[in-house]
Amino acid sequence: MKVIRASVLGYCMGVRRAVDIAYRESRAAAESLSSGGLPRQVCTLGPLIHNPQVLEDLGALGARVLDEASLPDAMENHIILIRAHGVRPQAEAALIARGARIVDATCPKVKANQMKARQLSREGYQIFLAGERRHGEIIGIQGYAPSCVIVAGPGEAEQAAARLRAGWEAAKNAFSSGKGPAKIALIGQTTLSAEEYRAIGEGIGKYFPQVERINTICQATAERQEALAALCGQVAAVVVAGGRESANTRRLRDIAEGRGKAAWLAESPEDIPPEIRAYRVIGLSAGASTPSRIIDAIEERLLRME
Numbered sequence: 001m002k003v004i005r006a007s008v009l010g011y012c013m014g015v016r017r018a019v020d021i022a023y024r025e026s027r028a029a030a031e032s033l034s035s036g037g038l039p040r041q042v043c044t045l046g047p048l049i050h051n052p053q054v055l056e057d058l059g060a061l062g063a064r065v066l067d068e069a070s071l072p073d074a075m076e077n078h079i080i081l082i083r084a085h086g087v088r089p090q091a092e093a094a095l096i097a098r099g100a101r102i103v104d105a106t107c108p109k110v111k112a113n114q115m116k117a118r119q120l121s122r123e124g125y126q127i128f129l130a131g132e133r134r135h136g137e138i139i140g141i142q143g144y145a146p147s148c149v150i151v152a153g154p155g156e157a158e159q160a161a162a163r164l165r166a167g168w169e170a171a172k173n174a175f176s177s178g179k180g181p182a183k184i185a186l187i188g189q190t191t192l193s194a195e196e197y198r199a200i201g202e203g204i205g206k207y208f209p210q211v212e213r214i215n216t217i218c219q220a221t222a223e224r225q226e227a228l229a230a231l232c233g234q235v236a237a238v239v240v241a242g243g244r245e246s247a248n249t250r251r252l253r254d255i256a257e258g259r260g261k262a263a264w265l266a267e268s269p270e271d272i273p274p275e276i277r278a279y280r281v282i283g284l285s286a287g288a289s290t291p292s293r294i295i296d297a298i299e300e301r302l303l304r305m306e
């Protein structure tokens with residue numbers, strides 16, 4: 001069996017950075033405890049990444065996952081690691097008020113978007129925030145621009161813009177003084193596709209042609225998708241290494257299937273199905289939260305299959 005790797009696969013810069021920080025802090029806390037130092041509890045708000053092996057490793061080092069809705073009252077001995085997609089500033093303030101020490105592993109690209117949202121909000125912009133309402137990154141950015149309007153897709157964006165425009169026209173007619181929301185901006189979740197972001201901007205632009213479309217899309221997702229799409233031309237089937245809970249990993253499998261390839265998602269070598277033996281050339285890709293050692297282990301197992 002021959003295995004060809006996608007030219008771009010696995011950890012993106014933001015996830016790699018967050019995982020490195022998590023291991024560093026967890027090991028330091030474990031070493032401090034074993035050498036008689038003060039006990040320190042390393043925690044993340046929700047799982048650090050969607051990868052079971054990394055979460056297991058960190059758990060073995062003593063790291064815990066906390067739920068923001070049920071924080072302990074006293075957290076003086078806690079080190080709270082902020083995940084790559086960031087949190088609301090209000091959540092950070094609540095942790096600090098309880099005595100926790102914050103270690104910020106927010107991806108620099110997400111941080112830049114949070115700061116932009118705060119700046120535009122302070123300047124009086126009406127902000128449209130494009131992305132998944134329940135995604136941590138969107139919840140975090142919304143905390144920096146509380147009056148933003150979240151839109152999940154182009155249709156929703158157009159409807160929201162139409163409502164806002166109608167409300168503004170009504171207020172202008174009623175008070176004959178309304179200047180209207182002259183300053184309008186669009187910010188998007190970093191993982192949106194450029195195509196979807198453009199369509200969302202166009203929907204808003206029908207009602208607010210002056211909308212400023214802030215470039216917030218990260219190329220990491222697109223790069224992995226494009227590399228896999230190119231690889232599909234050279235292989236008979238595809239294995240995507242990564243967690244089942246990871247949306248970007250599942251999306252990679254969908255892309256391979258959309259190109260007519262038999263494709264499987266594998267969290268570990270044990271997930272490789274026996275029927276893959278029917279194919280001689282296998283493409284290997286991996287989601288942005290998959291560590292290299294898992295990719296290597298899956299490749300090794302494929303190479304050993306006859």
Ligand code: SF4
Pocket residue numbers: 012013014015084085107108109110190191218219220221288
């Ligand atoms: S996908 Fe991009 S923005 Fe998101 S964590 Fe990775 S590098 Fe950062």
